[in-house]
Amino acid sequence: xxxxxxxxxxxxxxxxxxxxxxxxxxxxxxxxxxxxxxxxxxxxxxxxxxxxxxxxxxxxxxxxxxxxxxxxxxxxxxxxxxxxxxxxxxxxxxxxxxxxxxxxxxxxxxxxxxxxxxxxxxxxxxxxxxxxxxxxxxxxxxxxxxxxxxxxxxxxxxxxxxxxxxxxxxxxxxxxxxxxxxxxxxxxxxxxxxxxxxxxxxxxxxxxxxxxxxxxxxxxxxxxxxxxxxxxxxxxxxxxxxxxxxxxxxxxxxxxxxxxxxxxxxxxxxxxxxxxxxxxxxxxxxxxxxxxxxxxxxxxxxxxxxx
Amino acid sequence: xxxxxxxxxxxxxxxxxxxxxxxxxxxxxxxxxxxxxxxxxxxxxxxxxxxxxxxxxxxxxxxxxxxxxxxxxxxxxxxxxxxxxxxxxxxxxxxxxxxxxxxxxxxxxxxxxxxxxxxxxxxxxxxxxxxxxxxxxxxxxxxxxxxxxxxxxxxxxxxxxxxxxxxxxxxxxxxxxxxxxxxxxxxxxxxxxxxxxxxxxxxxxxxxxxxxxxxxxxxxxxxxxxxxxxxxxxxxxxxxxxxxxxxxxxxxxxxxxxxxxxxxxxxxxxxxxxxxxxxxxxxxxxxxxxxxxxxxxxxxxxxxxxx
Numbered sequence: 001x002x003x004x005x006x007x008x009x010x011x012x013x014x015x016x017x018x019x020x021x022x023x024x025x026x027x028x029x030x031x032x033x034x035x036x037x038x039x040x041x042x043x044x045x046x047x048x049x050x051x052x053x054x055x056x057x058x059x060x061x062x063x064x065x066x067x068x069x070x071x072x073x074x075x076x077x078x079x080x081x082x083x084x085x086x087x088x089x090x091x092x093x094x095x096x097x098x099x100x101x102x103x104x105x106x107x108x109x110x111x112x113x114x115x116x117x118x119x120x121x122x123x124x125x126x127x128x129x130x131x132x133x134x135x136x137x138x139x140x141x142x143x144x145x146x147x148x149x150x151x152x153x154x155x156x157x158x159x160x161x162x163x164x165x166x167x168x169x170x171x172x173x174x175x176x177x178x179x180x181x182x183x184x185x186x187x188x189x190x191x192x193x194x195x196x197x198x199x200x201x202x203x204x205x206x207x208x209x210x211x212x213x214x215x216x217x218x219x220x221x222x223x224x225x226x227x228x229x230x231x232x233x234x235x236x237x238x239x240x241x242x243x244x245x246x247x248x249x250x251x252x253x254x255x256x257x258x259x260x261x262x263x264x265x266x267x268x269x270x271x272x273x274x275x276x277x278x279x280x281x282x283x284x285x286x287x288x289x290x291x292x293x294x295x296x297x298x299x300x301x302x303x304x305x306x307x
Numbered sequence: 308x309x310x311x312x313x314x315x316x317x318x319x320x321x322x323x324x325x326x327x328x329x330x331x332x333x334x335x336x337x338x339x340x341x342x343x344x345x346x347x348x349x350x351x352x353x354x355x356x357x358x359x360x361x362x363x364x365x366x367x368x369x370x371x372x373x374x375x376x377x378x379x380x381x382x383x384x385x386x387x388x389x390x391x392x393x394x395x396x397x398x399x400x401x402x403x404x405x406x407x408x409x410x411x412x413x414x415x416x417x418x419x420x421x422x423x424x425x426x427x428x429x430x431x432x433x434x435x436x437x438x439x440x441x442x443x444x445x446x447x448x449x450x451x452x453x454x455x456x457x458x459x460x461x462x463x464x465x466x467x468x469x470x471x472x473x474x475x476x477x478x479x480x481x482x483x484x485x486x487x488x489x490x491x492x493x494x495x496x497x498x499x500x501x502x503x504x505x506x507x508x509x510x511x512x513x514x515x516x517x518x519x520x521x522x523x524x525x526x527x528x529x530x531x532x533x534x535x536x537x538x539x540x541x542x543x544x545x546x547x548x549x550x551x552x553x554x555x556x557x558x559x560x561x562x563x564x565x566x567x568x569x570x571x572x573x574x575x576x577x578x579x580x581x582x583x584x585x586x587x588x589x590x591x592x593x594x595x596x597x598x599x600x601x602x603x604x605x606x607x608x609x610x611x612x613x614x
Binding site for chain 2: 130131132133142143146177178179180186187189215216217220221224227228244245246247248249250251252253255256257258259260261262282283
């Protein structure tokens with residue numbers, strides 16, 4: 001079982017080499033991540049964008065472009081559609097955002113002809129390696145779906161299962177989180193958490209264990225679970241997937257971890273798509289971008305196995 | 308300005324010695340905290356409950372009861388009403404929960420004759436000292452108010468201001484948090500955050516600075532604020548009060564900090580009451596209980612000044 005990004009990166013080395021197509025690649029932070037991904041044998045890249053600008057940016061970061069395919073397309077929208085079509089056609093195994101705004105990037109992802117739709121709504125998963133916590137934590141959704149309904153939460157879970165599987169976890173423990181660990185009819189998040197738990201117990205959701213509502217301490221801290229006497233629960237501090245009630249809760253916890261926990265590592269992808277999509281933000285560190293590429297690579301391998 | 312619990316505890320030493328009344332005091336964890344509070348000159352205590360049981364528990368933790376007033380009242384409800392009436396009458400400066408369930412404890416707090424009502428709704432504030440973050444962080448509401456309305460949020464702010472003031476912060480910076488830092492009409496939390504910001508700018512809320520909606524990185528990380536170019540904002544990583552959109556977001560962040568950040572210290576009280584109320588939970592550590600008593604003591608001093 002993978003427990004850290006080192007394990008994910010060594011999993012990558014067991015896969016065939018993957019290729020990422022980059023939409024509007026003339027972005028120094030993105031090219032630096034792509035360069036490192038190539039050097040560390042995480043992935044090759046096809047760079048779609050304005051070739052002159054790509055060469056200029058690459059030169060400014062001392063990046064040797066000789067090992068990369070470049071497709072010249074100076075128009076931003078056309079470049080994103082070209083880049084996504086490479087993933088659509090199977091010429092690339094994952095798709096990454098470059099110097100293009102999120103709205104237009106997502107338009108390319110959702111394009112009916114050359115995009116990456118699967119029929120499932122998109123959701124975001126962020127994988128964390130937290131010092132002191134034994135298992136990897138898969139947080140969802142902290143960035144994309146705003147106020148998921150119960151149906152959306154089922155889809156989020158289904159989108160996340162290939163990601164945990166790709167990281168070596170065959171039957172992940174899923175904690176639908178809330179402020180409390182008992183159902184309170186006045187708190188819809190607890191009712192939905194209970195409903196998801198029932199759906200899993202009755203076989204409507206498979207290949208995982210669901211136990212909620214759960215407070216965060218019971219989900220991630222075995223000592224706290226023991227102290228609270230939660231010995232009858234299926235999850236006792238060993239949750240793999242943390243399912244958040246809404247984007248505010250998810251995003252605030254995500255940022256609390258990133259900005260308060262020393263030595264934390266993370267990587268994120270968008271799922272529910274034909275291939276993993278890497279949608280890093282300006283504020284992500286270089287290592288987070290490289291980790292996201294590694295995560296996408298193992299997920300791409302898992303999706304290929306399944307297809 | 309206080310920046311850590313050491314500063315809060317040294318502030319306590321500048322105040323007249325405070326007294327806490329404890330409802331149903333026959334609880335070992337509570338007596339241990341009360342014992343330490345006395346030893347560290349944080350507070351004296353009046354122990355209300357079953358005297359024989361109090362003596363038995365005290366003996367089991369090697370606690371010398373000679374310096375404590377004990378009021379014998381074996382009935383739980385009667386004991387809580389006696390203990391709260393001491394605070395109501397000014398014979399105690401703060402009120403603490405012992406071996407009584409939260410529901411009945413709160414009933415005593417809200418009792419119309421001997422309780423601690425002020426006309427304001429109750430809210431909870433949790434003070435954090437986080438390694439690497441320069442200012443103390445005042446998180447509200449992570450435990451009491453479930454889905455605060457805009458009006459509730461105004462009251463939460465008013466309840467929290469005496470707490471920041473007691474810790475030496477005269478004009479705290481308040482960040483109404485959300486997943487994003489721009490108003491999105493589809494996200495009510497961002498609309499309310501913007502409304503609170505306007506109310507403060509127009510003088511409807513005073514003695515503080517409010518800037519929201521704010522994402523957590525912009526609220527607590529000056530580097531992130533600089534990186535995102537948020538130079539026109541009133542808060543740039545230096546927020547004092549973190550105002551959460553609802554209890555799920557607040558509680559999950561609170562527990563993420565407690566269970567993931569090494570070396571963190573915290574203490575919490577209930578506010579909106581005539582005197583500070585200490586409502587620690589089983590899962591709080593010994594140090595958190597003592598910190599909560601220290602926090603309550605400086606807040607009690609501040610409230611006395613104001614009265």
